[in-house]
Amino acid sequence: METIRNYTQNKVDELAFSFFEGLRFLHQTLFLTYLSFRNFFILFANPVDNRGKIVMIFKTVVMQIYFTAVQSFQLVSFIALITGSLAVLPISTGLSLFGQADLVGKILIAVISREIAPLLTAFIIIARSGTAIASELGNMQVNKEIDTLKSLGVDYTSFIIFPRILGGIVSLLCLNYVFNLMSLGGGYLVSNYIHPFSFSSYLYSLANYLKPLDILVTFLKCIGSAFFIFSLSISWGLSVKKSSHEVPQVTSRAVVWCLATVMFWNLLMSVISYLGTNI
């Protein structure tokens, strides 16, 4: 590819080269992810013969959920509590001025549940687990651990990649619901302190405006974000060739890619859902 790059003559060429290089990387990432799922399902189709492999893979899934979801629980709860409070404060104050306090639920669902919770949870996961996975796999490449697995006849796609992506998806979904619970709960505590109103009416307000579409959109946002975060972090980690100096480089690239794709995915889902609502 370096020889092709020599043909670039100006910034536009450089930009075009980077764009298509990015597409190539994305293509590789998606194919690697596809292989990991395909190879797992091949194993899963014959559970008796592959009992040992399946048990080891699910142990890794559980460990991934532990590292990503359980260990992030406190951080996500804390950030959600602050975020919920910060969001509710101006919303409830402003709406009360116009006598529209019962709309708090609608706006919280629209702002926190549909937009902020999936995005902020994904950002926390990128910061904690995306970087950890990219550097872990980068170091595994440097230490030739992936080659080790290959030489032992261990399929690294189903053993390394699949459990991390599956564990990541489950974790992000769970953490998103934790975020919602804590931010909406925290929001109530703050708004109740400033403009006291009953918990039941707050809950009624939320439940009244929570539509199946909101749940679906949040669900799709989380699954997509987790998929991109974990598959891209893995792919960047595995792109390390030989030297440990590459590890921090690929880790920061993984973060940039994850942030960009997660934001794009969330925006896309929001636009589609609002278009759907209007129709």
Place this chain on the structure above:
Amino acid sequence: MIFSNLKFENLAFGYDANHPIIKNVDFNFPLGETVWIKGSSSSGKAIFIRLMSGAVAPTEGKILVNNQDIFDLGYTHYATILKHIGFGFDGAGLLVNQSLEDNLALPLRYHQNFRESEIQEWTKTLMETFNVYHLKDQRPAFVAQSVYKTFLLLRAFVIRPEMMIFLNPFTSLDDCNREAFLSLIALFKEKYELKHVFIISDDEPQLEKLNLKKIWFQDKKIVLEEERMAA
């Protein structure tokens, strides 16, 4: 028997395609015995183990196992053959996030449907051969190089393979463990399915006394000791 023949056919390999390390190699590897693979520094003898483990692919030609090109088989099928080859080389390191015992047990847990107690019993037996059982719970980064090397070698034995390939197995081992290593090979040949052993090593005194069959990597080719002497 899994391996009836092992052959390189018109094989070439180089990390840089313009500078092949080995080229136009046609060679039938002798099976059923312990073979000492020799060659000067940078002769490409270490490539043999990397090619066989699937870590690298030839730039040209074929590696035929039982007349089937292993790179045509695809990894999933080749993995079924790899289950019968024990590799011991520094390039294939231990997994740093697992204990030494878990590293040993990994191929057994992954490939075989053994009970956990059987796995632990077997790995314990192997570790006791080298007096390293007390270190089983340590992580690879926290042990001495000689212990690390011992576990690398033991992992090659753990699956009771039919073929074993070692690269510089004696490096970092003390005399006692060198003897233990050679005794273990002899034991596995006698008691289990081990039939074909390839040792790539520059350790002349240790291997010379065993009177092994020798093959040489030289001038980008592979030759038998007899052919080399005749030339």
